Amino acid sequence: EIVLTQSPGTLSLSPGERATLSCRASQSVTSTYLAWYQQKPGQAPRLLIYGASSRATGIPDRFSGSGSGTDFTLTISRLEPEDFAVYYCQQYGSSPGTFGQGTKVEIK
Amino acid sequence: EVQLLESGGGLGQPGGSLRLSCAASGFTFSYYAMSWVRQAPGKGLEWVSGISSSGGSTNYADSVKGRFTISRDNSKNTLYLQMNSLRAEDTAVYYCGKAGSSWFVDYFDYWGQGTQVTVSS
Numbered sequence: 001e002i003v004l005t006q007s008p009g010t011l012s013l014s015p016g017e018r019a020t021l022s023c024r025a026s027q028s029v030t031s032t033y034l035a036w037y038q039q040k041p042g043q044a045p046r047l048l049i050y051g052a053s054s055r056a057t058g059i060p061d062r063f064s065g066s067g068s069g070t071d072f073t074l075t076i077s078r079l080e081p082e083d084f085a086v087y088y089c090q091q092y093g094s095s096p097g098t099f100g101q102g103t104k105v106e107i108k
Numbered sequence: 109e110v111q112l113l114e115s116g117g118g119l120g121q122p123g124g125s126l127r128l129s130c131a132a133s134g135f136t137f138s139y140y141a142m143s144w145v146r147q148a149p150g151k152g153l154e155w156v157s158g159i160s161s162s163g164g165s166t167n168y169a170d171s172v173k174g175r176f177t178i179s180r181d182n183s184k185n186t187l188y189l190q191m192n193s194l195r196a197e198d199t200a201v202y203y204c205g206k207a208g209s210s211w212f213v214d215y216f217d218y219w220g221q222g223t224q225v226t227v228s229s
Contacts, residue, residue, distance in 0.1 A: 033215075035215035035216075037153075037216075039153075043221075044203055044219035044220060044221055044222055045153065045203070045216075045219055046219070047215060047216060047217050047218075050208065050215040050217075056217060057217075088152065088153055090153075090215065090216075092213050092214050092215050093213075094213070095167060095213045096155055096167065096169060096213070097143075097155050097158075097213050097214070098155065099152060099153040099154065099155065100152070101152045102152045102153075
């Protein structure tokens with residue numbers, strides 16, 4: 001199975017700053033089948049990005065995804081207070097679909 | 109509005125059984141694959157099992173293979189997870205997730221709020 005490694009584990013930033021989250025796969029992800037989710041404490045995950053770069057319905061354009069092959073990035077252009085959360089990447093190009101271990105974006 | 113409502117969680121004994129349900133509404137349930145994803149306390153997300161839109165194809169994580177069974181009733185818009193031979197390491201919040209297509213190896217565009225499963229004597 002494909003192992004996804006997210007970095008950094010924790011990102012400490014201030015509102016208004018830019019956040020760059022990395023997701024690296026142990027082997028190439030088929031057809032950029034890579035998604036990103038946001039999870040806040042006590043809540044279910046929420047889909048942000050699918051197909052590596054397509055925003056899900058209702059997701060603000062400050063969230064963007066990029067990458068291909070084994071290296072993917074989620075960028076939040078200007079952090080809003082509601083963006084402080086844990087972010088997970090997921091590959092769904094190979095079975096089983098697998099998740100990264102998560103990156104926590106916390107307020108500095 | 110898409111809604112997924114899990115139920116059936118609770119306290120289970122080691123070696124015992126529980127059956128989770130996920131009632132779906134707001135979309136054509138029979139068109140989409142579904143999955144169960146779990147999250148142990150303080151940990152990340154782990155895909156557990158998936159089922160195609162028709163129910164004809166299923167898959168399981170190695171950690172639950174042979175113990176858990178996923179199924180669906182498209183006439184009732186409901187997804188199930190039969191959990192047998194429970195272990196302490198099955199303790200987690202279990203989420204049902206709607207796939208973006210009819211195939212279960214996909215992203216999840218909607219999630220339920222989760223149901224807590226605790227395995228302890």
